[in-house]
Amino acid sequence: MSAQVEVQTFSFDSISQEAVAKAVALYPPGKQMSAVKALLDIAQRQMARLTGVAWVPQAAMDAIARHLGVAPIRVYENATFYTMFNTKPVGKYHLQVCTTTPCWLRGSDDIVNACRSATGIASFGQTSEDGLFTLTEVECLGACVNAPILQINDDYYEDLDAVRIEKLLDGLKTGGALPPAGSTIGRQTSAPIANQTTLLPANGQAE
Numbered sequence: 129m130s131a132q133v134e135v136q137t138f139s140f141d142s143i144s145q146e147a148v149a150k151a152v153a154l155y156p157p158g159k160q161m162s163a164v165k166a167l168l169d170i171a172q173r174q175m176a177r178l179t180g181v182a183w184v185p186q187a188a189m190d191a192i193a194r195h196l197g198v199a200p201i202r203v204y205e206n207a208t209f210y211t212m213f214n215t216k217p218v219g220k221y222h223l224q225v226c227t228t229t230p231c232w233l234r235g236s237d238d239i240v241n242a243c244r245s246a247t248g249i250a251s252f253g254q255t256s257e258d259g260l261f262t263l264t265e266v267e268c269l270g271a272c273v274n275a276p277i278l279q280i281n282d283d284y285y286e287d288l289d290a291v292r293i294e295k296l297l298d299g300l301k302t303g304g305a306l307p308p309a310g311s312t313i314g315r316q317t318s319a320p321i322a323n324q325t326t327l328l329p330a331n332g333q334a335e
């Protein structure tokens with residue numbers, strides 16, 4: 129999917145306007161710039177809701193700058209710094225692979241290769257020919273204890289390996305829905321994979 133999408137104008141719709149008002153009201157007068165990331169997120173979600181593609185066109189950044197009364201560059205620098213904001217259109221499923229050290233030690237290279245082979249995407253930042261997937265490399269997602277982690281849209285898929293990620297992506301390619309988020313090996317939240325190892329009673333046996 130290489131077609132360049134032009135968006136000339138952007139304005140918050142009624143659903144977004146309500147969310148914007150709430151976000152800006154969290155900050156004292158004169159500090160409304162602090163709501164910039166919330167407004168970028170609201171704009172991206174509006175684009176997803178109305179067009180099916182979650183991204184923030186420059187027209188939306190300019191609208192945010194006008195709303196906050198700041199120079200556009202103050203919004204651009206936030207939108208381009210955080211990988212959670214897409215400054216160009218992405219596929220229906222945005223695959224965000226963490227390759228920071230804990231995930232790397234736990235096999236993130238395998239996850240990257242599995243994503244590439246299942247989607248046909250050659251490099252990070254690209255979208256598959258069918259427009260279904262975009263592959264992005266991200267820094268620590270804050271879920272290292274269940275590494276390696278792949279974020280798909282808003283959800284985390286944890287304790288992954290190549291076989292499980294290929295099965296998950298094959299399901300999406302054939303029109304299936306995203307499976308429940310979380311551990312893919314049935315681990316309860318971040319509990320030990322095997323038996324309880326801490327906070328044991330004096331006899332050393334888990335209850």
Ligand code: FES
Pocket residue numbers: 226227228229230231232267268269270271272273275276277
């Ligand atoms: S290093 Fe991957 S979630 Fe922290």
